[in-house]
Structures are given as C-alpha cells and as structure tokens.
Amino acid sequence: MKRSSALFILFVLSFLLFSCASTVEVKKVPPSSFVEATLSKGIIKGLIASPLEPTSAFSTEDSEVIAHVKFENLSGKHTLRWEWVDPNGKLYYSTGHHPLRVSEGKYQKEVTAWNKMFVRGEKAANLPGDWQVKIYLDDGLLASKNFRIEGDVEKPAQIAQKPNPKNWGLIIGIERYNNLPSVDFAERDASIMREYFIRVLGIPEENTIFLVDSKATKSTMTGYLKDYLPKNVERDTNLYLYFAGHGFPDVKEGSVQDTYLVPYDGNLRFISETGYRIKDFYEDLNKLKIQRTFVFLDACFSGGASRSEKMLGGTRPVLIDPPTTLLKSDKVISLASTKGGQASNSYPEKKHGLFTYFLLGGLKGAADKNGDGWINMEELFDYVRDNVAKVSRRKGVEQTPTVNPPLDTVKGLGEITISRVSK
Numbered sequence: 001m002k003r004s005s006a007l008f009i010l011f012v013l014s015f016l017l018f019s020c021a022s023t024v025e026v027k028k029v030p031p032s033s034f035v036e037a038t039l040s041k042g043i044i045k046g047l048i049a050s051p052l053e054p055t056s057a058f059s060t061e062d063s064e065v066i067a068h069v070k071f072e073n074l075s076g077k078h079t080l081r082w083e084w085v086d087p088n089g090k091l092y093y094s095t096g097h098h099p100l101r102v103s104e105g106k107y108q109k110e111v112t113a114w115n116k117m118f119v120r121g122e123k124a125a126n127l128p129g130d131w132q133v134k135i136y137l138d139d140g141l142l143a144s145k146n147f148r149i150e151g152d153v154e155k156p157a158q159i160a161q162k163p164n165p166k167n168w169g170l171i172i173g174i175e176r177y178n179n180l181p182s183v184d185f186a187e188r189d190a191s192i193m194r195e196y197f198i199r200v201l202g203i204p205e206e207n208t209i210f211l212v213d214s215k216a217t218k219s220t221m222t223g224y225l226k227d228y229l230p231k232n233v234e235r236d237t238n239l240y241l242y243f244a245g246h247g248f249p250d251v252k253e254g255s256v257q258d259t260y261l262v263p264y265d266g267n268l269r270f271i272s273e274t275g276y277r278i279k280d281f282y283e284d285l286n287k288l289k290i291q292r293t294f295v296f297l298d299a300c301f302s303g304g305a306s307r308s309e310k311m312l313g314g315t316r317p318v319l320i321d322p323p324t325t326l327l328k329s330d331k332v333i334s335l336a337s338t339k340g341g342q343a344s345n346s347y348p349e350k351k352h353g354l355f356t357y358f359l360l361g362g363l364k365g366a367a368d369k370n371g372d373g374w375i376n377m378e379e380l381f382d383y384v385r386d387n388v389a390k391v392s393r394r395k396g397v398e399q400t401p402t403v404n405p406p407l408d409t410v411k412g413l414g415e416i417t418i419s420r421v422s423k
Helices: 186-199 218-232 268-274 278-287 354-366 377-394
Strands: 018-020 023-025 033-044 050-054 057-059 064-074 077-085 091-094 098-101 106-118 129-137 140-150 168-173 208-212 238-244 247-252 255-261 292-298 332-336 374-376 402-404 417-420
Touching: 033 129, 033 140, 050 064, 064 077, 064 129, 064 140, 077 106, 168 186, 168 218, 186 208, 186 238, 186 292, 186 354, 208 218, 218 278, 247 268, 255 268, 255 278, 278 292, 278 332, 292 354, 332 377, 354 374, 354 377, 374 377, 377 402, 377 417
Parallel strands: 057 140, 168 208, 168 238, 238 292, 292 332
Antiparallel strands: 018 106, 023 106, 033 050, 033 064, 064 106, 077 091, 077 098, 077 129, 129 140, 247 255, 332 402, 374 417
C-alpha cells in the first residue's frame, strides 16, 4: 500500500500500536501507573514493545522518530493522543484520540503504545531544529519530550525552482590565501552554495560564476562586477552573490578609515590598494541595471583572523569595531555574518562557517516560519540571526548576523521572496 505524503503517523490496527502482557482479572484492580516515555529511531515489537536506539538526536536522513510510552496495571477505558510540534512552535500533526481499553474488572500488567513521525522524504526533513512531542492521556498532558532534528545541508534534495535564464549567481570562496591565514571551510562552503544557487534559487548553471582561492583576485572580482555582468544581465535579473573569506579594516592613527573584502592576492599592509573597499563593492552592485542583488557575506571586518580562529581553545584576538556601511537602496539587500567588532566564526562540528551553515539550512526550508512553502527575507534573516546567536553564545563567543538595509526601514522589503522550500 503506497504511503501518502501527508500521512505522518502509523495507526493501522490496534495490535500494531499497542502491546501488552496478559490480562489479569481480580476483585480489586491495582492502581494504574505511567512508567515512562521514550524517543527512539526504531521499535522492537513483541508481547511488550521496547524502543530501539533510544535518543533525542535525529537527522533528516532518519526514516522516523518514534514516541513510545509504557504503563503498568492499566485498567478501564482511556484515549491517547500525540501532538508533534515543529521548531517554529506550530502544531505539525495531531493523531486525534485513539482508544486504549481493558475489559471491566480486569487490568493489564504492562502496556506499551507508540506513534511514528516520518522524517526522510517528508516535510519534517525540511524543518531541522528543536522539536517537541506531547502525549495526552484522556486529554490530560501525560508527558512531553524534546528532540532535535539536525539538517543535512550538504545536498538540497531535489530542484526546488525551475531555472530562470535571467538570473545570475556569483560565488566567491577564499580558503587558502596567498599570504594570509586560511579561512576554515570557505572552499567547501562555496562549492555547496553553488549547488544551492542552482537547485534551490533557480539559477542556470551556465549563469553561475565560481571563483575559488587563486581565481578570486581583486582584478577578477572587480572585472566581473564592473565589466562582465553589466554586459550580460537584464533589467529583470536577480543577482545572488556569496562571499566567504577575510574582511579587514584600514586603521590609521587608531581609527578605522574604511573596510575591505580581502581578495586572494590582498596584502594587509597595503589594504587600501589591494583590497576591495566595501563601499565600492556595494556601489558597483547598486550601479547594475537589474531588479535586485542579494548578498550573503560570511566575513568580518574587525581586524581578527575571522574563521581561521577556532571557536574553542584559541585566544580571541583584539577586535576593532568598524563603522557600519549603510545601504540606501533596496536594490541591494545584504545579509552579513556579524555586526560591529565581532568575529565570523567557523562551526567545526559541521565543517562549515557558522553563518553559512544556518544560511544553507534556512534556504533549504528551515526558515519557512509560516509554512507556505516559500522563504522570504524576513524569515531567512530571523532564522539565521537567532540560530547563529544561540550557537555562538553556547560556544562562549558572540556573533549576531545583520541585514542591510534594515528590513523595517523599507516597506515590503522583508516580504521579498528569495527561495522555495526544497522538497
């Protein structure tokens, strides 16, 4: 029997849902008691079912999450209900009431019941984060269990949008610099982001420009923005730009004069000559005669070593608080990994930049707060900001992504749709 994509639970026959020891008939029924609730990846069926691989940590590649409950000396008529709550606090699915009966004057020494939520290949796989399942007995809350589904951001499942031949993507990832410390996972992030540009954002493969390490020189970067793209884009083009690498401030007499993106051949001693000044970078984007540019910037401009510094175990550098470059046009929307004098950190456990990891997850579907199947800028920013701040704080550092211009300063800016949920 083919499983419907909308069916997230398994309630086929009562013997598949409940298992119990033999029924005992006595003159005085002992009091019923709830023993435990357990989350697991599987179930061992038998006279008394038991959880297989108990855990509260799941992956989007797991086939299911099972919530198992156990009772002792159960008697009388009861109902059970499971409610699954997604990371946005919304009710994902409710089983409704299901009967649990024991003949009058009898009791069952042990009773187990369970319910499944399917993950892999279902909508839940696009909602990584902190989940909860609530279990009700006779409409009273019996137990609640928290669990986490970790997203697999490495591969955006299937193509989410048809390619739009007018859209372009520019991906820059500089991990190994000519004469600077490396930036952890920048090349890997750029490669995966390129796949997202194609499969999630609907950018034709032939319209993606991919510059990694030695290919991302200053002349190449400025050449594409000042010369190549102006000759190839159209007025209704959307350009998506991703940069992972170093940023650096130009400090003179103790004050920051300007901030720069550092190309592969950048030299910090001569940053005003060898870097790409951030003001010029945004002005060049704003000059493009297109509909809009979306910038995703995984870099900091504080004077630290950015993602080459480990989040744990290393000495945090002295950071400089650079001035904010404010965008005055809604033609360019920039989502950046940090604010002020913060460092842009790596996420070693996931082998990504911290900002990029949650950016990928958000684009894939985790940011879809209203559940309409589309990601807008407000949803994406809220998701990335909240998760990066939470994880960095847990690591003992502060990192807060920013959006520019602020979404509340331009009417309708936050409602701009950026991607479709990858199914």
